[in-house]
Amino acid sequence: MKPATPAPSAAYLPLKALQAFEATMRLGGIGRAAERLGVTHGAVSRQIGLLQQTLGHPLFEGPRNARRPTAEAERLWREIAPAFAALEQAVAGRGRAGRRVRVSCLSTLAARWLIPRLPDFAAAAPGVVVELTESYAPLDRTLGGADLAIRMLAPDTPCPEGLEARPFMNNAIGMVAAPGAASDVRLVSRSHPAAWANWSPLTGQPAPAGGPVEFDHQQTMIEAAAAGLGAAVAQRPLVEADLAAGRLVAPHGFVSDGAVFAAFHRRGEAGPSTRRFLAWLEAPGQKI
Template identity: 35%
Template sequence: MKRRLPPLNALRAFEAAARLGRMTAAADELSVTPGAISRQVQLLEDSLGQRLFEGSKNKPQLTPAGQMLLPALSSALDNMEAAVRAVSDNTTGTLDVACFSTFTVKWLIPRLFDFNARYPDIEVRLRTSGPLDDLERARCDLSITVEEGTQEPAWDADNTLPLFPERLGPVLAPALASRLPLHTTADLSRHTLLQSKTRLNAWAMWATAQGCAAPPVNGTVYEHYYFTLQAAVAGLGVCVAPWHLVADDVEAGRLLAPLGFCDSGYRYVAKRRAQRSQKLDLFCTWLLAQAREAPVPQIALLNQQRNSVVLRGLEA
């Protein structure tokens, strides 16, 4: 018997828009324009004789018919995708990897040349938007995110790969340090302390980890962490930053970290799809090796008797 189904593109457009909650997000995922998503949804509604969305275009809501259709449609598309992956499971093709944008720019991209050289037939596509803790919603093979906890997790049944702990420390440009030396936490009061809108609690988190009072934060609040780091490189103030985001700048001499780094209480982990994938296996093995081989920072220990910072030196 002939199947009586609406066009597949219309079903995919509706499913993505309904799952993500926005036409623009669906357009990004399917690599089309928001207008194309709207037209496909309209085509599906006309085919079914039912409204699937209601409310404003900026924040559409599912109708009862849309709510009924979405779970069955998502499940069907997931099954189709799983079958296609199983058939095409080899060491060539595309991997979709999601992670924070600054992490992508400062840590992952500078290392990807090594993966590309080893596996030229695997294309790694990076995305920095979407829910990093939900692989199905993000439609990606692996996501790199942050979890609370200082103990290294095991590679568990949820396919979590432990990468490294997050370590925070103040950094500043050498020219600024020559004018206003930074030897102890008390010296921070003489500096302009930069902030990022995406992490306004960074200085307070660092102070808690150091066991000292939070310094008064008086500097510019930048829209993005990457902007804050660049402002520190330019000598506009002191930024408290995770080691893995500034390691290359510190090693190259563009930034100094005179107070060292301390554990923030968070860890970076990677979460992979549970389905078998040779391409993903290769990438996970490579990613774990990169995390193990990454340089370790100076560890700051607060000397309670003298209220100064003692640097323990580079660890192997």
């Protein structure tokens, strides 16, 4: 009897190396990939080196402190990214890693609008941990290592390549001042220098003639308005608690300037916990 011919062995598939490469491409650097994978920078670097040896060509080029992916690396990443996204979604929610959402948010919005609402999310989604970082950095597909990034989206502005945008709240702006305080001084934040110029045509109201008195951020500008130092144009989500408490008044109300607050995530990569956070985010956002 002729012995059976052994089945050919499966081709070698360097899964760990591919995982390290995919994370590096998705998150924009070896350091971020190492942090996400829970290994050292050197471990990720070695795996990428192994993958380059297996493929027989380099995947990154340029000086050591500014390496960038080659065209072949971009092609490979586009081909393998959907598979890793599918694997991640398949295990999401079955362990601690799937119960965590990393959120990057504009700092004043985080302090004045998002953080006060996070206890509601904790009650609605027990066990899902939100890790919050504050950032104004421009967006690309890395999202600075976050799962979601909350930013402003101006009218007719395209979503950055590789990302999906989920608008959840209109940007309503209005003039605010302390009750009974003189509002003849213009308060301005350097982060939004055109606020008065945008508000006046929308409302037909002139800006105060006095000032401007400048502040680095909206947070300090709003506190200055509440202290009676003048009037400011502010986004409604940032001052709604002050309005409710009577620290500020908005004599002309609020009007939308056409922009929206949006949550950005990498295309096709929103896992169950991230989708749950997105759905929750839209509920309070619609009330503004």
